[in-house]
Amino acid sequence: xxxxxxxxxxxxxxxxxxxxxxxxxxxxxxxxxxxxxxxxxxxxxxxxxxxxxxxxxxxxxxxxxxxxxxxxxxxxxxxxxxxxxxxxxxxxxxxxxxxxxxxxxxxxxxxxxxxxxxxxxxxxx
Amino acid sequence: xxxxxxxxxxxxxxxxxxxxxxxxxxxxxxxxxxxxxxxxxxxxxxxxxxxxxxxxxxxxxxxxxxxxxxxxxxxxxxxxxxxxxxxxxxxxxxxxxxxxxxxxxxxxxxxxxxxxxxxxxxxxxxxxxxxxxxxxxxxxxxxxxxxxxxxxxxxxxxxxxxxxxxxxxxxxxxxxxxxxxxxxxxxxxxxxxxxxxxxxxxxxxxxxxxxxxxxxxxxxxxxxxxxxxxxxxxxxxxxxxxxxxxxxxxxxxxxxxxxxxxxxxxxxxxxxxxxxxxxxxxxxxxxxxxxxxxxxxxxxxxxxxxxxxxxxxxxxxxxxxxxxxxxxxxxxxxxxxxxxxxxxxxxxxxxxxxxxxxxxxxxxxxxxxxxxxxxxxxxxxxxxxxxxxxxxxxxxxxxxxxxxxxxxxxxxxxxxxxxxxx
Numbered sequence: 151x152x153x154x155x156x157x158x159x160x161x162x163x164x165x166x167x168x169x170x171x172x173x174x175x176x177x178x179x180x181x182x183x184x185x186x187x188x189x190x191x192x193x194x195x196x197x198x199x200x201x202x203x204x205x206x207x208x209x210x211x212x213x214x215x216x217x218x219x220x221x222x223x224x225x226x227x228x229x230x231x232x233x234x235x236x237x238x239x240x241x242x243x244x245x246x247x248x249x250x251x252x253x254x255x256x257x258x259x260x261x262x263x264x265x266x267x268x269x270x271x272x273x274x275x
Numbered sequence: 276x277x278x279x280x281x282x283x284x285x286x287x288x289x290x291x292x293x294x295x296x297x298x299x300x301x302x303x304x305x306x307x308x309x310x311x312x313x314x315x316x317x318x319x320x321x322x323x324x325x326x327x328x329x330x331x332x333x334x335x336x337x338x339x340x341x342x343x344x345x346x347x348x349x350x351x352x353x354x355x356x357x358x359x360x361x362x363x364x365x366x367x368x369x370x371x372x373x374x375x376x377x378x379x380x381x382x383x384x385x386x387x388x389x390x391x392x393x394x395x396x397x398x399x400x401x402x403x404x405x406x407x408x409x410x411x412x413x414x415x416x417x418x419x420x421x422x423x424x425x426x427x428x429x430x431x432x433x434x435x436x437x438x439x440x441x442x443x444x445x446x447x448x449x450x451x452x453x454x455x456x457x458x459x460x461x462x463x464x465x466x467x468x469x470x471x472x473x474x475x476x477x478x479x480x481x482x483x484x485x486x487x488x489x490x491x492x493x494x495x496x497x498x499x500x501x502x503x504x505x506x507x508x509x510x511x512x513x514x515x516x517x518x519x520x521x522x523x524x525x526x527x528x529x530x531x532x533x534x535x536x537x538x539x540x541x542x543x544x545x546x547x548x549x550x551x552x553x554x555x556x557x558x559x560x561x562x563x564x565x566x567x568x569x570x571x572x573x574x575x576x577x578x579x580x581x582x583x584x585x586x587x588x589x590x591x592x593x594x595x596x597x598x599x600x601x602x603x604x605x606x607x608x609x610x611x612x613x614x615x616x617x618x619x620x621x622x623x624x625x626x627x628x629x630x631x632x633x634x635x636x637x638x639x640x641x642x643x644x645x646x647x648x649x650x651x652x653x654x655x656x657x658x659x660x661x662x663x664x665x666x667x668x669x670x671x672x673x674x675x676x677x678x679x680x681x682x683x684x685x686x687x688x689x690x691x692x693x694x695x696x697x
Contacts, residue, residue: 158392168289169495170297192394192460194467196474201482206471208464211394225489227482229300231474233529235463236454262311263470263525264304269481271298271492 160189160240160256171271172245172252179274180220184230185244188212191236198229209235221274231267243268290496299488299502300481303515306506307477310519311526360385371432372414377444380404398457408444412436416555423584431554439555443547450541459536466532469525476521480514540568545576557581572597587630595624611649618647640664654691657684 174182186195194208197216205216218228232241238259245253253270260266290297360366363385365376380403383390390396413433421428433439451458481488484505491501505511542564549559563576573596580589597620604616621644628634645659661680663669672680 156388156391159389160392166289168291168297170290170295170497171492171495188394189392190394191455192464194464194470196471198475198478198482201478201485203475203478209394209460211398225485227485229474229478229481231470231478233464233467233470235460237533262304262308262522263473263529264307264477264522266470267300267304267474267477269298269300269478271489273492 155238158189158240159187160242160258163242163244164251164254166256167251167254169253169270171273172247174221174247174272174274176223176275178248179222180218181248182218182221182272183246184214184216184218184228185246186214186230186232187242187244188214188232188234189240189242191234191239193235193239193241194233196231198227198231200226208233218272221272223274226272226274227269228272229267229269233263233266245270292496294499295493295496296499296502298497299484299491299506300477302499302502302506303477303480303518306512306515307519307522310516311523370414372411372439373436374409374411377406377408377410379406394455397455398460401451401456404453404456405447406445407447408442410443411441412439414439414441416551417557419556419583421554430556433555437552439549439551441547441549443545445543445545447541447543450539452537452539452541454533454536459539462536463532467525467528469521469528473518473521473525476518480518484511538569540566542566557583570598570600572599582630586632589631590629591631592627592629593624595622597622609650611651611654614652615649617649618645620645620647635667636665638664639668641668650688651691654687656688658682659684 184197186193188210192209192211193214195205195210195214196203196207197205199218207214216230228245230243234241240256240258243253243255243257244251255268257265296302360382363381365378365381365385367374367376380400383400383403387396390400413436415432416430416439418427418430420426453459454463487505488497488502491498491505506515543566545561545563545565547561547563549556551558557580559578559580561576561578563574566573574594576591576593578591578593580591582588599618599620601616602619603612605613621642623642624640626639628637628639641661641663643659643661645657647655647657649655659682661669661672661682662678663680664678666675666678669675669678669680672682674681
């Protein structure tokens with residue numbers, strides 16, 4: 151993400167932790183959050199949980215937060231998709247469990263709509 | 276907490292490692308792009324290639340090429356701000372003249388970089404971005420008869436800043452080509468619902484096979500080989516094939532909407548003037564309306580220059596229109612032509628001079644058509660044909676026949692030749 155522009159909120163923070171599956175302790179099953187930092191553009195945000203569309207919102211500026219409902223034991227799939235109205239956008243996606251970050255990914259100006267989503271599997275104990 | 280979430284440990288591999296993939300949708304996306312026939316699809320141009328300010332008419336001013344090193348949170352001090360303004364071309368100096376770019380939003384962005392980052396802050400600057408202009412101090416005056424002997428005297432260089440002051444103020448009173456302005460954001464999302472359709476379909480495909488995908492989790496990532504083998508099955512290929520047109524439709528909608536925004540109508544009012552001390556030439560005032568609509572550009576301009584030694588003021592009216600578009604993109608004979616295309620333009624102008632002693636004709640009509648062919652990257656061969664209602668206006672042409680003049684500009688090619696010879 152090296153650019154000549156000044157650093158943005160999407161550049162800040164720890165290094166990326168790009169994983170596909172995270173383990174969720176039973177005690178934390180209702181404390182899972184998706185946080186998105188949205189930079190240099192307005193966004194359309196879609197959130198899917200286990201095949202259901204939970205959110206479809208536009209325009210979303212600056213930041214987005216979604217608290218997942220309490221999840222039952224087993225595997226659950228969280229997908230978030232994003233479309234930016236701008237050509238120089240950045241996004242920082244963060245999933246936290248009980249306030250601890252378990253997934254962190256930055257993307258910017260990706261090429262195609264097929265890439266403008268991330269899917270994370272949550273393995274609830 | 277770290278024990279509960281082993282993936283947080285820096286020792287745990289991330290999914291970019293060989294043999295792993297973050298999720299099956301990553302591989303699905305790869306396959307869909309291949310099925311769409313453009314694995315390197317670049318509908319979302321990189322920031323370096325795409326104009327963040329979509330056209331020359333746009334007046335924003337976000338310092339996109341900034342090399343600013345200020346931090347996000349701390350405001351710049353005046354001296355830092357001045358240095359950043361110079362770095363970003365908001366203050367420049369050339370040929371003894373210092374130009375201050377009256378780009379208020381640009382200055383604001385230098386002082387507070389978060390307004391470029393945060394869309395909510397950026398949108399608040401819409402009114403400010405409508406304004407632009409320049410203020411130039413110093414430079415060289417005009418050649419004119421200073422001592423009244425009937426002969427023009429050489430132009431003088433300004434010694435003090437206030438010897439020559441040139442100002443221009445621009446106000447974009449209608450339209451915007453900035454993709455981040457609210458009107459364009461609303462339009463963009465209203466016309467790109469197909470993105471949601473595609474993402475929903477993609478999620479549905481994953482969800483209908485999740486019970487097969489979940490056992491492919493290896494540690495905290497998916498096993499790429501297993502995912503690929505699964506997606507290589509004929510029935511999965513067929514399922515992804517049905518997604519490809521939906522993805523393509525979304526990309527087409529996004530591209531078309533962005534193109535429409537980039538070519539939307541923009542109208543700007545320009546007011547300007549030149550104030551000079553007596554020895555540097557007469558004062559001038561000007562006003563203009565400039566518009567861009569799709570591939571058309573139109574200008575209507577008026578200027579008035581003070582008459583010297585009791586002479587009447589000189590006035591110039593100018594109306595011009597130009598149509599330009601790129602042709603032969605992707606089909607040209609050379610790589611440069613294929614990539615950049617050739618620019619074909621047609622223009623017409625009318626000048627009316629009132630009390631201008633140096634003008635031979637009070638009314639001047641010109642029509643021009645021009646083709647600029649890129650030969651190699653950065654080198655163009657312009658060929659133009661001009662018609663004018665007075666033959667003596669057709670200067671600098673290779674060939675003049677009647678009221679027509681043909682010009683072929685070999686200067687850029689010559690420069691290459693000179694470099695090769697050296």
